[in-house]
Amino acid sequence: MIVYGSVVSPFVRKLLGYLGEKGLAFELKGVGIGDPDPGFRAASPLGKMPAMDDDGFLLADSSAIIQYLEAKHPEPPLIPADPQQRGQVIWWEEFADTVFALCSGKMFFNRIVAPKFLGREGDLAAAALAESEELPKLLDYLEGAIPASGFLVGDRLTLADLAVASPLMNFRHCGTVIDPAVHPKIAAWSEAILSRPSMAPWIEKEERMMAKVLAA
Ligand SMILES: N[C@@H](CCC(=O)N[C@@H](CS)C(=O)NCC(=O)O)C(=O)O
Known part of the structure; x- marks a missing residue:
C-alpha cells in the first residue's frame, strides 16, 4: 500500500498512527500541497492529503481510508462495534x-x-x-x-x-x-x-x- 502525504499534516499523522496500531505495511510517499505527482493526483481528486493506493484501489481522505482499512482489517478494532x-x-x-x-x-x-x-x-x-x-x-x-x-x-x-x-x-x-x-x-x-x-x-x-x- 502506498500512502501519499506529508508528516506535518494532522490528517496524514492520524492515518500513520492508525496504520502503525494496525500493524499494516505501507510506503509513505512524501507529497506537498499542490504536488503534481501523478500517483497522488490520481488517488486524490481534490489534491488533498492523505491519499492511498492499495494495490490499485485509490482513495482519498483520512476518514474514508480508515473506514476502508477497518472493514478490510478488523483486528485489532480501532473503531468499536459497541x-x-x-x-x-x-x-x-x-x-x-x-x-x-x-x-x-x-x-x-x-x-x-x-x-x-x-x-x-x-x-x-x-x-x-x-x-x-x-x-x-x-x-x-x-x-x-x-x-x-x-x-x-x-x-x-x-x-x-x-x-x-x-x-x-x-x-x-x-x-x-x-x-x-x-x-x-x-x-x-x-x-x-x-x-x-x-x-x-x-x-x-x-x-x-x-x-x-x-x-x-
Ligand atoms: N478531510 C480531509 C482533509 C485533508 C486536507 O485538508 N489536507 C490538507 C493538508 S493538512 C491538504 O491537503 N490541503 C491542500 C489543499 O487544500 O489544497 C482528510 O481527512 O483527509
Whole structure:
C-alpha cells in the first residue's frame, strides 16, 4: 500500500498512527500541497492529503481510508462495534478533523506553511485570533472530557485518541505548549498517545524536519 502525504499534516499523522496500531505495511510517499505527482493526483481528486493506493484501489481522505482499512482489517478494532462507543469515536474524529484541525490549521498554515513552504505571507491576524479566541475553549472542552481511563472512549486506544492527539503536534510546531498546570489531563493523555510506537518515530521525523524549516 502506498500512502501519499506529508508528516506535518494532522490528517496524514492520524492515518500513520492508525496504520502503525494496525500493524499494516505501507510506503509513505512524501507529497506537498499542490504536488503534481501523478500517483497522488490520481488517488486524490481534490489534491488533498492523505491519499492511498492499495494495490490499485485509490482513495482519498483520512476518514474514508480508515473506514476502508477497518472493514478490510478488523483486528485489532480501532473503531468499536459497541454502538455507543462507535458513536463517541466518530464524534471525536469529527471534532478532531473539523474544529480542532481548523484551529490548528489557521495557526500552522499562516505562521509556517505560507511563509516557509509556499513563499508567501500568512494571515497572522487570523492565526492570532485562532490562538486567543478558539483554542482556549477547545482545550477546556477536551480537558473536561478526558476520562479517568486515559483513553477518550472506553478503556483502550481507539481512533478517537489518534485523531484528537494529532492536531496537537501542529499547535506544538506553532509554539503552543500544553501547560500541565492548566490542562493536566490533556498533557498526560497527549504525551501517552504521541509517544506510542505507532506515532513516536513519525513525530521524531517531523520534529527534525520542522527544526530545519524553522531555522531556514
Ligand atoms: N478531510 C480531509 C482533509 C485533508 C486536507 O485538508 N489536507 C490538507 C493538508 S493538512 C491538504 O491537503 N490541503 C491542500 C489543499 O487544500 O489544497 C482528510 O481527512 O483527509
